[in-house]
Amino acid sequence: MKIKQTPRKQPPRVTKTPRKKLRMACFFLVFVGVFVVGFFCGIKYRNALVGELSVRGFTKRSNSFTLGAKNFLRTLPKVPQRYLKASPAQKIYLNIKFKHLSKLQKKRSEALSIGHLTKTDDDYVPAEVIINGETLAVKLRLKGDDLDHLRGNKISLRVKVRDGKHIFGMRRFSLQAPHTKGYQAEALIHDHMRLEGIIAPRYFFVDTYINGSRMGIMAVEEHFSKEIQEFHGRRESVILCFDESLMWQSTNANASAGVFENYTTATLRAFHPSRIEKSPQLQRNLQTAIGLMRGFLEGKLRAEDVFDIELFAKFFAISEIWNTLHGLRWNNMRFYYNPITAKMEPVSFDVNANYVEDNSLLVLQHRFATLPRHMMQSPKMKEAYVRNLHKVIQRLVEGETISTLRKNEQGYLQILFGDTPLLGSFSFSNLVKRARTLSQITVDNYATYVPKMVFSQFNYPQIVHAYLVKEPTKHIEIHNVSDVPIEVVDIKAQKAVSCSLPMVIAASPFGQKLQYHCVDYDFAAQEKIEITVRLQGNEKLHKTVALHYAGVQNSHPISPQPLMQILRENSFLFWDKNRRCVVVKKGEWRVEKYIVFPQGIQVRIQSGCKLYFAEKAGLLIRGALLANGEAQNPIFLQAVKNTWCGITVLEANESSQLTHVHIHNTSGHLLPHWSITGAITFYKSDVQIKNCTIAHNSCEDALNIIHSQFLLENVHIHDTISDAFDADFAEGIVKGCEFFQIAGDAVDSSGSKIKIYNTTIRDIKDKALSFGERSKVEARNIHILRSGTGVAVKDNSYLEILQAKFTDIKHAALMAYIKKNEFGPAEIHATDVEIIGKKNIIAQTQSTIVLNKKVIETQDIDIDKIYKDGYMKKKR
Structure with missing residues (x-):
């Protein structure tokens, strides 16, 4: 990682001069020569050369030298045209102080020495990002488990934007070398997921510089903030995953994950716990979501009781068609809890097209697809999978989906060619061919295979999970996460615990639900309870502090x-x-x-x-x-x-x-x-x-x-x-209606398309009309009287209002502004509008209000303060 130590505040101008283009042409000629020499230097060196070409995007991935050579030579004549016509990518500049850069380099060296990256919250260092001339404060750390994220010049980074700001409409995202996830293939799979209604992170490519040194084209991958939920029209809730820390600790201690390559030994956790702690509703969502997942893992609930089987069926179908296993491994799966349906939805993540299966088995039958195999034991899940698999295949074969993906790919390739002009396009014909083959699957011929896996003795990083559970009554749960029996030798609490010690808990065989005992105990809210255990036949003691956890739910809410x-x-x-x-x-x-x-x-x-x-x-x-x-x-x-x-x-x-x-x-x-x-x-x-x-x-x-x-x-x-009518990602007409005596908003919309006609709105404490998150609204013949705010349009929403009358508006008749930075400015076009009383019109900088053909002058407004302490603060 060759990076300058002195940050440069001003981004350098980068232009492609004729001399630079000549150098690049010479480089490729030399590269061809090296390639030909490599062919005659023995199979070991030839294979290494092909591998390096593949990593740099110069050939398609292949274990065959002959095939790699053919791909390389077939693509080589296209290089000059591709390089010259490559589209410029959005430039992003990172400035990192030397002491913080040294910390990242030390962490990188540590990862290279042990074989993978271990991550903690202390790894983050402060930095600056300059984009489009704007400087933003961020925190960043190294990112990725495997070393392909850390080798070479293109190191992978996790970025958190500070001070409530956004970059690309995101507060958290990753920057990673395109080759780590199959170049454009990762973006295309996520695009396919979104076409089928599945939550998937935004994934695109930028030109990245660190302290003035160019890293090159990097992939931007969205992280699991609330913005990903908003982008997909979901209500704010929690996203869960399984904690994989024990798997990596065991890998460090034993050079193998052993029994911890197992979702039943992992605790469920949610992303962004600090945000959840501030919201009673999100806390309730988290408790319910974990309780449902535990109910499924314990065999108390069926897959259809816990998961949105239609969406998971599509998720599994797309994974199968693209022949990708990585996103189906339990530690890579992510689950959005839909608070309306009380079901878990899949979130596509880390599908990693580099890891395709070259065998004839179904991906869902792979021994590492343990959790999907568990879910597919449900007859309803299996039926939904087969039905949706055929529907997804039909849309692929008919060409509509392929047409969209091809168009998207061209945009990705035009940027990637700037660094990797020999990069091949994705073989959609092979994708369709595999899809046609999969169309033969039926419920009757679909079969699962669960292998018997035997592991030797391991140096267990942890052998129990201990939980404090409130429902149905307060109790302590002690789970054996090992594959041998354990003994509980002590439970240290403020009061006496009623149980006989030592307590033996049976082994938890690999792939089966954990064995555990419950101990009734009325614990205090902040009480620290320490559990001491040992492997049966082993004198070494293991201590763990019991954590608050959701209880098992025996039925769907x-x-x-x-x-x-x-x-x-x-x-x-x-x-x-x-x-x-x-x-x-x-x-x-x-x-x-x-x-x-x-x-x-x-x-x-x-x-x-x-x-x-x-x-x-x-x-x-x-x-x-x-x-x-x-x-x-x-x-x-x-x-x-x-x-x-x-x-x-x-x-x-x-x-x-x-x-x-x-x-x-x-x-x-x-x-x-x-x-x-x-x-x-x-x-x-x-x-x-x-x-x-x-x-x-x-x-x-x-x-x-x-x-x-x-x-x-x-x-x-x-x-x-509070609010009278709230439309979320809906489409419809409001006609001849009346809203009055409303303590919140009369009409509130997010991401909706609405037409409002001949409507009266009066005596509204907050906003008569409030439109946000890319809403598109048309209003005709509206009368608003005695309202806090008349019309508020925000966050990339658009309102066209004609023949409206505003009477006795307390704060502002019309407002256009940004509340959520990830969306952008708003726009109001108001014609034949009469305002009686205070004629206060507020257009925040970047937003637009045109009132009776007159453009209203914009002004800087502290919207956060208005919502937090001002007249838009909710008082309930």
């Missing part, structure tokens, strides 16, 4: 109740055989319990029905909701006494309809391990709501529509303690 049980316990419901749906009988009824309907069951509420819900009662429907009242005979849904939970419709196959329905006194869904922000929520469920009223809501959103198409016509929402 929103498991559907059997239909017959629902009908038996709720006499006001009956099954309509002709229409195959549940129908609410006419009349007035009390709903005493929370009802969770099975998947695909349609629910009909007849005109004139009045349902009175107990405080913890509500409806969760996984089919269409059809509540069609009449003007003179409406439907009423309200509380028996003070409040009730509300209604959630999840992933319905048909559109829901609500007409002449009055919904009052909702408080939101807060079950023991599941909660969402909306009282009335439609998630991936299209809906039409007409002539309805939603009033007296006491949770975050009175109405929340997510990833759905909608129509709100003549809907009245009033008297809510």
Whole structure:
């Protein structure tokens, strides 16, 4: 790693002069000569030469010298044209002080000596990044497990941007040599994942300099911050992985991972724990997510109870088609917990196209795909996999997916050719060929093979996990993570622990669930409990401090109740055989319990029905909701006494309809391990709501529509303690509606496309209209009166508003600004707009407001301060 020691604040100008181009041409001629000489210097040297060419992108990866030579000679004539026409990459300059650079070099030397990189939080050093003339403070450390990330000039780095700023719309990302993950192939696989709706990190290429010395083209890979969730239209939640530290500790001690090449010996952890600690909702999500995963690992829950099997089926299918194993190894798998469905979703990560399987076995049957094999034991998971595999293959064979990927590849190659002009394009014909072969897979002929693996005695870095678990009652769990029995010889706590010692815990065979004992103990919140154990027959003692951990969940938080049980316990419901749906009988009824309907069951509420819900009662429907009242005979849904939970419709196959329905006194869904922000929520469920009223809501959103198409016509929402209507990544129309007496925002959207017509909004404490995260909105004939802020457009959102009237706006009638730096400026075009009272228009620098054909002058605004301490601070 040859890097200058003195940082240079100003980036150097780099131009390709004719002399430099001549030098490059000479270089390639010399290289050809070396290649030819190598051919005659013995097989050992020839293979080494081909390997070096491959690493530098001069040939396709191949174990065959002959094939490597053919690829090299076939591509060589294209070099001059590629080099001259290579597209310039975005330049990024890193400045690192000498003492901090020395720390990185010392860590690199340590990794090269032991064979892999070990990482701690103390490895980070401060630095500066200069991009587009802007200097940003960052922290960085070395990145990667294997040494291919640290050899040569292109060292891999993990970068954290400081002070709430972003680079490329990201706060955390990696810089790594393109060859470490197969050049453009890694980006293409992630692109394919996103085409199928799977979360995948952004992956692209930049031209990188350190202290004025050019490292060259490097790959940028997004890390697991909340920005990756926002980019994919997901609600902020937690992303889990298995802690692989024991695997690497065992590798250091034994030159092999041994029994720790095993997800059952690994503790689950979440990324960015400090952010989670600050949010009670994220803490609840984390507890539920770990509890569900533990329930699956313990055999208490099925795969379909814990995982979104449709998304995992696509994830497995794409991995199989691309023949990549690396992203399916347990220590590389990442899991996003969807707080709405209470299911885990896959996050594509480190698929690493360098590691393809050259055998005829399915990747999912590989001995290292242990966790996917476990999941595939579920018949529903296997059926979903085969069904989605065929769908993904069909889209590939028909050419639409390939066309998109080819276009993306051309953009990647035009940048990569600047450093590696002999780099070959990806063989999409081979990809389609493998896909056609895989199309023969059926549920019946799909088979798994689990090998028996035997390991010798190891120097165990740890032999137990000890957890403090609150549910169902407080207790200590002691897990044996070794493959031999252990003895618990002491439990040191503030109070006496009721158990007989020594306690023997059976061995945990490789690939099977861990053996453990539970000890009842009422521990204090901050109590330190130390467990002392030893391997049976060994006098060496191992001590560990018990950590707080989520308990095993025996059921999914929103498991559907059997239909017959629902009908038996709720006499006001009956099954309509002709229409195959549940129908609410006419009349007035009390709903005493929370009802969770099975998947695909349609629910009909007849005109004139009045349902009175107990405080913890509500409806969760996984089919269409059809509540069609009449003007003179409406439907009423309200509380028996003070409040009730509300209604959630999840992933319905048909559109829901609500007409002449009055919904009052909702408080939101807060079950023991599941909660969402909306009282009335439609998630991936299209809906039409007409002539309805939603009033007296006491949770975050009175109405929340997510990833759905909608129509709100003549809907009245009033008297809510927070937001009235929230559209997240949805598309629809708001027509002839009225929102009033709202303590939060009247209409709030993220990433949505909305048209708002003939709507009145009054008496709003916060914002009448609030659009963010690339929302596109068209508004016509809007009247806003007595509101904190009239219209707020932020974060790369666009609003076109025509014929609007603002009356008595307290702070600003129109605002355009950036709240989240990763999105960028906003834009408002307002025509035929009348403002009565305070005429305050605020356009933050870089954002745009055009009011009645006049461009409003921009100004610097501290938006963070306004949200934290100013008039946009939420007061609940």
